[in-house]
Amino acid sequence: MQYIKAPMNYIGNKYRIMGQIQKWFPRNVDLMVDIFCGGCDVTFNTKAREHIANDINFFVIDIYKEFQQLGIAQAIKQIDRTINEWKLTKENKEAYERFREYYNRTKNPIDLYVLMCFSFNYQFRFNTAHEYNNPFGKARSSFNDVMRENLMKLQGSIEQIRYTSCDFREFDYSLMKTGDFLYADPPYLLTCGSYNDGKRGFKGWGEQDEKDLYEILDMLSEKGIRFALSNVSHHKGEKNDILLRWRKSRKYHMHKINFNYDNCNYHTRNSNNLTQEILITNY
Numbered sequence: 001m002q003y004i005k006a007p008m009n010y011i012g013n014k015y016r017i018m019g020q021i022q023k024w025f026p027r028n029v030d031l032m033v034d035i036f037c038g039g040c041d042v043t044f045n046t047k048a049r050e051h052i053a054n055d056i057n058f059f060v061i062d063i064y065k066e067f068q069q070l071g072i073a074q075a076i077k078q079i080d081r082t083i084n085e086w087k088l089t090k091e092n093k094e095a096y097e098r099f100r101e102y103y104n105r106t107k108n109p110i111d112l113y114v115l116m117c118f119s120f121n122y123q124f125r126f127n128t129a130h131e132y133n134n135p136f137g138k139a140r141s142s143f144n145d146v147m148r149e150n151l152m153k154l155q156g157s158i159e160q161i162r163y164t165s166c167d168f169r170e171f172d173y174s175l176m177k178t179g180d181f182l183y184a185d186p187p188y189l190l191t192c193g194s195y196n197d198g199k200r201g202f203k204g205w206g207e208q209d210e211k212d213l214y215e216i217l218d219m220l221s222e223k224g225i226r227f228a229l230s231n232v233s234h235h236k237g238e239k240n241d242i243l244l245r246w247r248k249s250r251k252y253h254m255h256k257i258n259f260n261y262d263n264c265n266y267h268t269r270n271s272n273n274l275t276q277e278i279l280i281t282n283y
């Protein structure tokens with residue numbers, strides 16, 4: 001099965017394990033809410049009559065909203081124009097830094113997308129003043145043909161998605177009814193993605209966030225709304241006990257996901273390094 005790849009390389013994206021998680025997703029969904037949507041790899045690949053994609057990171061949500069507003073073809077034209085205007089290439093560090101300084105003054109979402117395309121590891125990194133501060137992706141990063149194609153593939157589907165940007169606690173869950181589906185892919189307590197450490201200019205993720213999320217999932221479950229929660233239960237000898245206890249007490253189902261399937265020998269040799277990715281469902 002061919003999956004749609006989001007036109008960005010979002011930290012913690014689920015593209016590599018899409019097949020494994022989709023296997024457990026429900027069929028015949030009216031509304032799908034991707035409450036921690038990130039780069040939207042999961043939203044783009046989940047069939048539903050309606051989609052809402054939400055993330056506290058409004059920078060990424062604003063990029064998708066701008067793609068919708070301009071239309072993909074027009075957005076690509078604007079991207080190409082900006083690249084030419086600013087003379088951005090894989091080698092031109094000065095141009096990248098000048099453009100980054102310009103973006104931080106003007107904050108146009110398409111400019112942020114272009115900046116990200118030429119940045120180190122294609123990442124969204126912000127300081128606490130919400131200034132983009134990812135360094136130049138010398139010799140490696142550019143708006144290449146693969147990204148262009150991935151962006152083009154969104155034409156015809158991105159228009160249908162409703163984008164929102166709020167803390168998961170503030171989302172209006174009354175929009176959901178019995179039979180709808182919520183996918184939750186929060187930051188993981190045990191691993192440290194850079195959205196976890198405050199470096200992206202957003203507050204981190206801690207035990208209270210984890211507990212608040214379980215409470216919301218329980219509330220949805222009681223209303224007959226289906227959910228799937230991605231997480232990591234074990235990492236480098238540590239266990240997410242609150243997650244495992246909650247799952248057990250509620251009798252939700254737990255499915256093991258093989259994230260490192262292309263690297264299993266290494267992990268069987270040293271089980272202390274094992275990272276166990278899981279999917280918890282209430283159906």
Ligand SMILES: C[S@@+](CC[C@H](N)C(=O)[O-])C[C@H]1O[C@@H](n2cnc3c(N)ncnc32)[C@H](O)[C@@H]1O
Binds near residue numbers: 015036054186
């Ligand atoms: C593991 S990533 C999601 C990746 C996504 N599933 C993908 O495929 O790209 C977790 C996301 O949760 C978001 N996030 C962190 N705290 C949040 C909060 N309190 N409310 C809503 N979103 C939050 C982060 O900005 C990040 O995009």
